[in-house]
Amino acid sequence: MTDQKPFIDIRHAQKSFGTLEVLKDINLQVQKGQIVAIIGPSGSGKSTLLRAINDLDPLTGGEVWLEDKRINKTLPHSQYEKHINLVRQEIGMVFQHFNLFPHLKVRENVTLAPKMLKGLSGTEANKLAEEQLEKVGMLERIDYYPSQLSGGQKQRVAIARALAMNPKVMLFDEATSALDPELVEEVNLVMKKLAQEHMTMIIVTHEMSFAEAVCDKVLFMDQGVVVEEGPPEVIFRNPKNDRTKEFLRKHLAGQNA
Amino acid sequence: MGLDFSVIPEYLDIVLWGAAWTIAITIGAAIVSFFGGIFLAVVALYASIFVRLPFRAFAFLFMGTPLLLQLFLIYFGLVQVGIDVPAFMAGVIGLGLHFAVYNSELLQTSILAVDKGQVEAARTLGLSRMQALRKVVIPQAIRDVVPPIGNNMIALLKDSALVSVIGVSELTLSAQRAIGSTYRPFEFYVLVAVIYYIINIFMEAAQRRVERRIQASK
Numbered sequence: 151m152t153d154q155k156p157f158i159d160i161r162h163a164q165k166s167f168g169t170l171e172v173l174k175d176i177n178l179q180v181q182k183g184q185i186v187a188i189i190g191p192s193g194s195g196k197s198t199l200l201r202a203i204n205d206l207d208p209l210t211g212g213e214v215w216l217e218d219k220r221i222n223k224t225l226p227h228s229q230y231e232k233h234i235n236l237v238r239q240e241i242g243m244v245f246q247h248f249n250l251f252p253h254l255k256v257r258e259n260v261t262l263a264p265k266m267l268k269g270l271s272g273t274e275a276n277k278l279a280e281e282q283l284e285k286v287g288m289l290e291r292i293d294y295y296p297s298q299l300s301g302g303q304k305q306r307v308a309i310a311r312a313l314a315m316n317p318k319v320m321l322f323d324e325a326t327s328a329l330d331p332e333l334v335e336e337v338n339l340v341m342k343k344l345a346q347e348h349m350t351m352i353i354v355t356h357e358m359s360f361a362e363a364v365c366d367k368v369l370f371m372d373q374g375v376v377v378e379e380g381p382p383e384v385i386f387r388n389p390k391n392d393r394t395k396e397f398l399r400k401h402l403a404g405q406n407a
Numbered sequence: 408m409g410l411d412f413s414v415i416p417e418y419l420d421i422v423l424w425g426a427a428w429t430i431a432i433t434i435g436a437a438i439v440s441f442f443g444g445i446f447l448a449v450v451a452l453y454a455s456i457f458v459r460l461p462f463r464a465f466a467f468l469f470m471g472t473p474l475l476l477q478l479f480l481i482y483f484g485l486v487q488v489g490i491d492v493p494a495f496m497a498g499v500i501g502l503g504l505h506f507a508v509y510n511s512e513l514l515q516t517s518i519l520a521v522d523k524g525q526v527e528a529a530r531t532l533g534l535s536r537m538q539a540l541r542k543v544v545i546p547q548a549i550r551d552v553v554p555p556i557g558n559n560m561i562a563l564l565k566d567s568a569l570v571s572v573i574g575v576s577e578l579t580l581s582a583q584r585a586i587g588s589t590y591r592p593f594e595f596y597v598l599v600a601v602i603y604y605i606i607n608i609f610m611e612a613a614q615r616r617v618e619r620r621i622q623a624s625k
Contacts (some may be wrong), residue, residue, distance in 0.1 A: 206527055231535060239533035249528035253546045253624050262542060263532035295624045308528075315532055 157182040157217060157350055158203065158319060164211030165198055165374075172198050173209070174374040180319075180367075183348040187361035187382070190371035191397060196354045199371070200321050203352065204241045205234050216240065216318070239267060242312030246324040248304040250296040256283065256307050257292045260314045267315070282310040286340050302333030306340055313344075320344065322353040326360075358401060362386045370394045412594050418585040422595070425581025426602050432498050432577055433564045433606075439503025440563065441556070444510025445545060451515055453540075469508040475569050477501050482573040498570035498577075506563050513555050517548040550621050557614035561607060578602060 156179035165173035172195045180186050188196040201207040203214055205222055214221040221237050223230075251259050260282055261275035270278065283289045286306040296304055305325055312320060322341065326334045338360050344351065345364050355361050361368060361382060368385040370378045370393075378391040389395050415422075450462045469477065482497040492500065521544050529539035549556075571580035582599040586592045 204531060206531065235530075235533050235535050238531055241531070243528075243531040245524060245528065247524055249522070249524040251525065251528070251543055251547075253550055255624075263529075263534060266538060266542065267533050297625055311532070 154181055155217075156180060156215075157184070158352070159215040160199070160203070160212065161215070162212040163199065163202060163209050163214070165195070165202065165207065165209050172374050173202070176212070176371075176374075176376055178369065178376070180350060180352060183350055184367060185345050185351045185353065185365045186367045186369065187365040188352065188354045188369045188371060189356070189358065189361060189385075189397075190369075190377075193373075194371040195374040196369075196371045197323055200323050200352060200354050203319075203321060204238050204243060206243075235267075239263075239315050240318045242309075242315060242317035242320040244305065244308050244312055244320065244322045244325045246328050248296075248301070248308045248328075250304055250308055250311070252296050254295075255292070256288065256294050256296065256299075259296065259307060260311045263311075264314050278314055279310075282314045283307070285313065285343070286310045287336075300333060301329045302336045305329065305337045309337075309340055309344075319350045319352065322351065322355070324354055324356065327356055356401075358386060358398070370397065372397070410593060411591065414589045414591050415594060415598055418589065418595070421581050421585055422578070422598060422602070425576055425578040425599075426606070428495075428576055428581075429564070429567050429578040429603075430606060432495065432502065432567045432570055432575065433560075435499035436502035436506065436563055436567065437560050439499060440506035440510050440559070443504060443507030444514055444556075445549075447507055447511035448514035448518060448548075449540065449545075451511060452518060453536075466508045466511065469505050474501065474505050474566055475572065477505060478569060478573055494570075494573050494575045497573055498567070498575050502563055502567060502570065505566075506559050509559050510552075510556055513552045513559075514545075514548055517551040518544055520551065521547050550624075553614070553617055553621060557610070557617075560614075561610055564606060564610060565603065 158178070158180040160176060160178040163173050163176040164171070176199055178186070178199070188199065190196045198207050202209045203221070209222055216237065219237065223233070225233055251262065254262065257276065257279045260279040261270070264270045264278055265275045279292065280289060283292055286309050288303060288306050288310060291299060291303060291307070296307070299307065325341070326337050329337065334357070338357070341351070341353070342364055353361065353365065365382050367379065368382045369376050370385060370389070370391070372393050378385060378389060378394045385394065386398065389398060447462060447466060450458060451466070454462070478497060478501040481492055481501045482494060485492055525543050525547065526539050529543040530536070534542065567577060568579040570577055571583070574580070576584070578599055582595045585595050589595070
């Protein structure tokens, strides 16, 4: 495993807003099929790191690679736009606030990008939408509008929408943080299913038990640096670093309160 | 001299033809103002400064001068520089562009109000900026301005009477022609007022239908 070329390779990622440095020399390698969780207090830079992978928040320094393709390469503006639009087709992303398109039905949310970008016909796109919605258990809501769904259902549709582009990697940016506690599990189940299918995933999360159960590797970030990384059993059961210990202790206390 | 509405039937076909022209001008100008409004809003928000500035000057011209003057300029003025616009077209273009500027102002605000997450989601799927704008942002922005745009369209219907001054036989001018033969201004102006009001009712009904359909997706 370790001598394999990484699927996603983030090298010396650096990001600053003016004088504020939010990412300081971050390195992260993700192998194909691996599931990586990024945890840490808010403001630690974990979402910024995730959003740097598909260039939603461009880095100010460092490199991001997907297989043998440099994602954040230097190109003239119009060429860069073309390049990044193609790269993004290979990287699915799920947001905290779902960001479903409210003016479109569930079906159209899923078919929009495949139709526009992959030239799928109406019939092909419908079949694809049905498959993907079946997978997340939302097929029976295919003709609903997002406003008619619960938060958990919205997020499952958002996952189906991302999967419809057949991405190589899925990024989850606090996918369950905005959900009522009783709705978290249905989204977690969908993510577990993806894990079983060996989807490569990078997950920014506050759900420690979920991260421990599903992930192969955990990164603990604080103040723009990776404080500690390792397998979940080490990070959660036997962390070396004091800041990791402190964070987990506070987090567990918060959950039990 | 008392009122005598019995003169109306004889001239009813002239007046109804006028109503048909008014409806045609209103529909034509509404289409121009709708798509023109979208175009102007996108230019105002996203084009480079060199493109934006001339359009801004254009918008300023259309907002800051009387519609009547604009119609004169298009119909009588442009002939002098070799552009002969037929009266009906001049009316559609003049009214259309005038209201396009107002629609554009509404749309600019509502485009900016669409949640940033919408563009992010669209871009993440691989859509370009323009594709995201066209399929995700603008449809939502339009949804939010249907009521005020509907009000603009009703104002457009009423302002279409101004097109009579460049000789289009729309509702107001056809009434004037009937009055010219009968000397019955009160009767015909009341008739025309009623017809405008009826067209208005239909437009409001259409607007409500659109709003109801949108409500389903909100």
